[in-house]
Amino acid sequence: MIEIKNVTKKYGSKKAVDNVSFTVNDGDIFAFIGHNGAGKTTLIKSMVGIHDFDSGDVLIDGISIKDNPVECKRLMAYVPDNPETYEHMKAIDYINFICDMYDVDIKTREKNIKKYAKLFEMEDKLNDTIDSYSHGMKQKIVLISALAHDPKYLIMDEPFVGLDPKAVFDMKEVLNEMVKENKVVFYSTHILDVAEKLCSRVAIIKEGKLIKSGSMKEIKGDKSLEKVFMDLEDVK
Amino acid sequence: MKKLYSLIRACMTSDMNIFKVNQKHATGFKKIFIPVFLSLAFMFAIWSNAHLIFEKVAPMHLQYIVLSLFVFITSIMTLIEGVYKSGPLLFNCKDDQLLLSLPIKRSTIVFVRVFKFYIFELLFNSLFIIPLIAAYLRWAESIEWTFFLTSFVMIILLPIIPIVISCIIGVIISSLASRFKFKNFIQIVSTMLVLLLVLLISYYMDNFYEYVAKHATSINDMISKIYYPAGVYANLVTNFNIKDLLVFIAINIGLFALLIFVLSKVYFKINSRLKSIATTKKVKISSIVIKSKPASMSLIKKELNMFFKIPVFIINAGFGLVLFLIMSIYTSIKYDSVLSIYKEAFQTNTLNQTSLIILLLLLFASFMTSITNSLISLEGRNINILKSLPVKTKTILMAKIYACLIITTPILLLGDIILFVRLKIKLIEMILLLLLSVLVPLVSHFIGLIINLKFPKLDAENSTEVVKQSTSSFISVMLGMLLLLGNIMLIIKMIKVLSISLILLILTGAYIIIDLCLYLYLSYKSVEDFNSLSV
Numbered sequence: 001m002i003e004i005k006n007v008t009k010k011y012g013s014k015k016a017v018d019n020v021s022f023t024v025n026d027g028d029i030f031a032f033i034g035h036n037g038a039g040k041t042t043l044i045k046s047m048v049g050i051h052d053f054d055s056g057d058v059l060i061d062g063i064s065i066k067d068n069p070v071e072c073k074r075l076m077a078y079v080p081d082n083p084e085t086y087e088h089m090k091a092i093d094y095i096n097f098i099c100d101m102y103d104v105d106i107k108t109r110e111k112n113i114k115k116y117a118k119l120f121e122m123e124d125k126l127n128d129t130i131d132s133y134s135h136g137m138k139q140k141i142v143l144i145s146a147l148a149h150d151p152k153y154l155i156m157d158e159p160f161v162g163l164d165p166k167a168v169f170d171m172k173e174v175l176n177e178m179v180k181e182n183k184v185v186f187y188s189t190h191i192l193d194v195a196e197k198l199c200s201r202v203a204i205i206k207e208g209k210l211i212k213s214g215s216m217k218e219i220k221g222d223k224s225l226e227k228v229f230m231d232l233e234d235v236k
Numbered sequence: 237m238k239k240l241y242s243l244i245r246a247c248m249t250s251d252m253n254i255f256k257v258n259q260k261h262a263t264g265f266k267k268i269f270i271p272v273f274l275s276l277a278f279m280f281a282i283w284s285n286a287h288l289i290f291e292k293v294a295p296m297h298l299q300y301i302v303l304s305l306f307v308f309i310t311s312i313m314t315l316i317e318g319v320y321k322s323g324p325l326l327f328n329c330k331d332d333q334l335l336l337s338l339p340i341k342r343s344t345i346v347f348v349r350v351f352k353f354y355i356f357e358l359l360f361n362s363l364f365i366i367p368l369i370a371a372y373l374r375w376a377e378s379i380e381w382t383f384f385l386t387s388f389v390m391i392i393l394l395p396i397i398p399i400v401i402s403c404i405i406g407v408i409i410s411s412l413a414s415r416f417k418f419k420n421f422i423q424i425v426s427t428m429l430v431l432l433l434v435l436l437i438s439y440y441m442d443n444f445y446e447y448v449a450k451h452a453t454s455i456n457d458m459i460s461k462i463y464y465p466a467g468v469y470a471n472l473v474t475n476f477n478i479k480d481l482l483v484f485i486a487i488n489i490g491l492f493a494l495l496i497f498v499l500s501k502v503y504f505k506i507n508s509r510l511k512s513i514a515t516t517k518k519v520k521i522s523s524i525v526i527k528s529k530p531a532s533m534s535l536i537k538k539e540l541n542m543f544f545k546i547p548v549f550i551i552n553a554g555f556g557l558v559l560f561l562i563m564s565i566y567t568s569i570k571y572d573s574v575l576s577i578y579k580e581a582f583q584t585n586t587l588n589q590t591s592l593i594i595l596l597l598l599l600f601a602s603f604m605t606s607i608t609n610s611l612i613s614l615e616g617r618n619i620n621i622l623k624s625l626p627v628k629t630k631t632i633l634m635a636k637i638y639a640c641l642i643i644t645t646p647i648l649l650l651g652d653i654i655l656f657v658r659l660k661i662k663l664i665e666m667i668l669l670l671l672l673s674v675l676v677p678l679v680s681h682f683i684g685l686i687i688n689l690k691f692p693k694l695d696a697e698n699s700t701e702v703v704k705q706s707t708s709s710f711i712s713v714m715l716g717m718l719l720l721l722g723n724i725m726l727i728i729k730m731i732k733v734l735s736i737s738l739i740l741l742i743l744t745g746a747y748i749i750i751d752l753c754l755y756l757y758l759s760y761k762s763v764e765d766f767n768s769l770s771v
Contacts, residue, residue, distance in 0.1 A: 050623040051770055073626035084617050086538060088545035092524050100534035101625045110526050126524060 001025055002047070002153060002184060007056035009042050016042040017053070018208040024186050024201070027179055031195035031216075032188040033229060034205035040188040041081060043205070044157050047186075048078040060153060074102065077151035081158040081188075083138035085145075087131040091122070094130060095145045102149035112148040119170050120144060135162040147174065154178060156187035160194065172198055196225040204232055240344060247331070247348050247697075248355065270691075271707050274714045275363060283367035290375035299375050300473050303368065304459040304466035307390065310364040311398050311463060312434075314357050317704070318402025319430050323410040324548040324700035325353050326403065326499075327507050331697060336504075343500040350403065350496060356705050357395035365391050382476035389481065390469050393488040397465060400495045405430055407502060414509035424547045424554075431555060432562075531627050532635055539639030542614060543607070548700045549614070553607040557647045560601035564651035567593060568658035591665040591736045594655050595743075596724070598669065601648060602676040603720040607640045608684030609712035613693040613702040617771045629763045633685060637758075640681045641674065648673040668740035675747035679719075682754035684712045689765035 002024040009017040017039045024030045034040050045051040047058050049069040058065040060072040085094055092113075099109045117123045120140040130138060139162045146154065154175075160168050175185045175198065189195050195202065196216065202225070203213040211232055212219055220228050289302050326349050335345045369387050373379060409430070413422040459467040468484045529537070543549060567574045571590075578593055615622065622632050652673055656666055691708040693701070703709060723743075730739050 045620070045770075048624045050620050052767060070626050070628055073624060076624075078624040080620060082617065084621055086542070086618060086621070089538070089541060092526070093541075096526060096528070097534050097538055098625075100529050101531050101627055103531065104528070106526060106528050109528065113526060114522075124520060 001059075001061065002186065003057075003059040003062075004043070004047070005057045005059065007043065007046060007053050007058060009039075009046055009051060009053040015208050017046065017205075019056070020205065020208075020210045021056075022203050022210060022213045024184055026184055027182045028201050029175055029179055029185040029199045030187070031199035031202045032186065032205065033190070033192065033195065033202065033225075034188075035233065038205045039208040040205060041157055042208075044078075044155060044186075044188060048076055048155055049073055050078075075151065076153040076155055077146035077149065079142055079146050079154070079156035079159050079187075081161070083135065083142045083162070085130050085138060085141060088129060090127055090129050091133070091141045092126040094141060095126070095148055098145040099148050104149045108150065109148055112150065113144065116144040116147050116174075119174070120167055136164055136167065139163055140167060143171065151183070153184045153186065156185075158189060159187055160189065160191060168194075192226045192229060193224075196220065204229060206232065239340060240347070243335075243340065243344065243348050244351060247352060270711060274711055277718075278363055278714055279367040282364055283371050286368050286371035287374070290371055294375050297377065299372065299377070300470045301459070303372060303473060304463075304470040306364060306368045307394060307466040307469050308459075308463045310361050311394065311465065313364075314361060314395055314398035315402055316431065316434055317360065318353075318357065318398055319405050319427060319434065320548060320551055321700050321704050322353065322399075322402045322406025323413075323427070324406075324698060325349070326406060326503070327410050327510050329697045332507065342504060343496055346500040346503050347496050349503075350399070350492075350499065353403070354395055354399055357399055358392070361394050362391060365394065380476065383473055386469065386472040386476065386481065389485060390465070393485065394465060396488045396492050400491050403495055403499065407499065407506065410510060411502065411506050414506050424550050427547065427551050428555065428558065431551075432558075532631055532638075535627070535632060535635030536639045536642070539611070539636050540642065542611075543639065543643060546614065546699045546703075548703050549607075549610065552703050553605055553643065556601055556605035557644060560597060560605075560651050561647060561654075563597055563600075564654045567597070568655050571659060590655075590659045590661050591669060591740060592727070592731065594652065594659075594661070594669055595672065595727070595740065597651065597655075598648065598673055598676060599720055599723050601651070602644075602680050603716040603723075605644060605677070606680055606684040606709070606712040606716055607643065608636060608681045609688050609708045610699075610702045610706065611636045611640075611685060612688040612766070612769070613696060613706055613708060614699060616694050616696065619694060619769055619771055623767075623769070629766050630759050633758055633762060633766060636685060637678070637681050641678065644677045644681075645674055648677065662737060665737055665740055668737070668744050671744050672740070672747065675744065675751055678751050679747060679754060680716065682751065682758055683715060684708075686754070686758060686762050687711050687715070689762045689769075692769060694769070694771050 004020055004022050004024075007017055007020050008015060020039075020043060032040055032044070042051065046053040047065065049065050049072060058072075060075055063072050063075075065072045086097070089097065095113055096109070099113075104112075113126075114123075117126060120143065122137065122140050122144065125133075125137065130141060133141065139159075143159070146156075159171065163171065172194070178185055179200075199216055201213075201215050202219050204211050204219075212228075216225070219225070223231075286302065286306070289305075290299055293299055293302060329349070335348075336342075365387075376383070409422075409426045412426060416422045459470050461467070464487075465484070468480060472481055472484075543553070574593060575589055578589055578596070612619070625632075649670065652666075652669055655661075661669075688708040691706065691711065693706045693708065696702045696706070727739060730742070734742075
């Protein structure tokens with residue numbers, strides 16, 4: 001379970017995230033939506049231990065990211081909005097590097113690298129350096145390296161950007177598979193129709209404040225998620 | 237013109253933000269204090285040295301020669317700096333695609349690239365020329381308004397000729413490298429060769445000076461024959477005439493325009509060739525060997541990988557080490573001539589000099605080779621990868637230190653061994669020198685990393701800006717010079733009263749303590765600095 005408790009993050013005097021609280025339960029696929037600059041990436045970076053935050057706490061399986069960041073990070077995988085990798089490395093070396101950081105044993109990493117490389121059609125390209133890849137291929141490498149260590153919590157910032165339709169389809173299958181194993185998927189997105197079909201829960205953030213959070217059914221009722229989002233955006 | 241101004245302003249904004257301090261609530265004063273203080277300290281050192289030289293030449297009424305001398309030395313230094321930088325600064329910039337997609341002339345893009353290079357060299361030159369002019373005002377017999385005009389023009393135009401030469405060298409090296417599969421390797425080797433060639437030519441300039449002196453009609457004529465701008469400056473200061481000044485301005489502007497014209501013809505061809513990345517043959521996943529390593533080993537491997545993949549980084553760090561090896565070999569072969577230079581410098585005849593020479597070489601190599609001062613900045617946005625990993629920050633930082641030790645230690649030990657084999661040294665001194673070969677560079681590595689965490693530049697256009705033009709690298713280089721000078725002055729004091737074995741022992745003890753203090757600082761304060769980094 002991920003518990004976000006009264007998290008506030010300021011940039012100077014501006015509150016990028018303002019006293020946000022919500023819970024993500026085991027087995028959830030959680031969509032985190034909001035307009036550009038609403039504070040999604042800031043909150044995600046705070047959750048995964050990239051940013052310090054000014055007040056509040058984030059608990060991963062009851063462990064505070066502030067007090068024990070290494071233990072929390074061991075349970076998570078983070079996929080950034082831009083496929084950030086060490087571009088001068090070969091893809092296989094990069095994936096191995098990430099696996100080393102998570103102490104993944106050889107058997108598990110072999111199994112997972114093969115599985116996900118095949119799924120994302122990258123099997124015969126792993127020996128190339130990442131700087132020779134397209135944006136989408138880089139994104140696939142980031143996803144493979146995130147999935148290779150079997151994370152309990154997969155936290156992603158705009159994960160579908162740049163992926164080809166087949167990769168998006170396959171990724172959705174992977175996420176459903178994870179949920180069946182009672183794992184947690186938390187991701188930010190602007191593709192509301194995918195979120196509507198895929199996610200069990202949703203939170204909407206606006207100008208740093210959480211304006212709605214709950215199960216997909218509760219939030220959207222009979223409307224589409226897009227309509228709900230647009231209505232909330234109009235509320236000042 | 238408005239377009240060009242906007243373009244220059246956009247391109248320079250991030251570069252000019254060089255005073256960024258990694259402190260959450262740093263005030264404007266705090267942000268600029270260290271770089272400005274170090275710049276002023278450096279300018280003060282130049283001003284003091286200029287005074288000493290003026291004092292010696294003033295009785296002969298030859299003050300203008302000092303102006304020429306400084307112009308010449310500054311230009312040589314700009315040229316050497318430029319050879320490192322020009323290729324990587326001109327080509328393969330992050331904003332290439334953006335600029336090429338805009339409705340602007342290609343020559344405008346080339347102009348902006350070269351202009352950026354010019355601005356940084358102008359700042360570099362000013363550190364030398366402004367204190368020189370200040371010192372000249374004190375020693376000049378008479379000062380006309382034309383002196384200020386000439387000096388102003390000289391400051392503005394002085395970087396142009398070295399930039400033109402280094403850009404040509406940079407273009408040739410990049411063009412050569414772009415034709416090969418192993419572009420980085422070719423770029424590293426050719427740049428190293430050019431730098432060694434420049435040093436070799438400077439070393440063998442004595443014969444040329446003699447030849448010029450014999451054939452010159454006057455001192456001014458002699459200086460002009462050695463380096464044209466230096467001669468023009470001396471001429472204009474002693475005997476101002478507007479025609480010479482205009483010719484000088486025209487030559488510089490002409491050369492700059494010619495460079496832009498020629499460069500815009502070849503720039504995009506080379507750039508696109510450099511960007512083409514070779515892909516390997518398709519390899520089946522079953523044939524790839526998947527290995528596992530402990531996290532710290534994997535982090536060290538990642539650091540080494542980065543070091544060997546960035547040409548300007550390896551040239552910058554490796555050149556000092558290559559020089560150390562060359563100097564070690566030279567000292568072991570021509571020991572007597574090196575010894576006489578040291579004896580003269582230290583004004584002593586009685587003591588065993590061999591270990592002292594090795595110690596000085598070691599100090600030079602250690603403090604002039606700062607690798608870590610750009611290791612954080614080179615991460616760029618990838619800093620987020622490191623920050624999201626389940627690894628302690630101290631492990632990440634220490635991996636960078638270990639990687640640097642892996643690079644420097646074997647070379648320094650090899651240099652030591654070459655000297656030990658050829659020269660007679662006591663066993664205890666050998667052991668202490670070997671220890672210092674690890675301890676002294678370790679101080680340099682710690683300081684570089686601590687400084688880079690205080691002054692990160694995570695949004696650089698390319699690696700050259702980080703390695704050669706960042707606040708962190710500037711402070712580290714200045715601090716390295718100060719530490720080197722401090723060590724030398726301390727040794728000069730100690731050698732008069734203590735044996736070399738005892739000096740080595742004291743230094744070993746002192747460096748162990750300094751390393752421990754820096755380790756503790758890195759473990760606590762620098763960890764905080766790292767955690768507060770944000771992109």
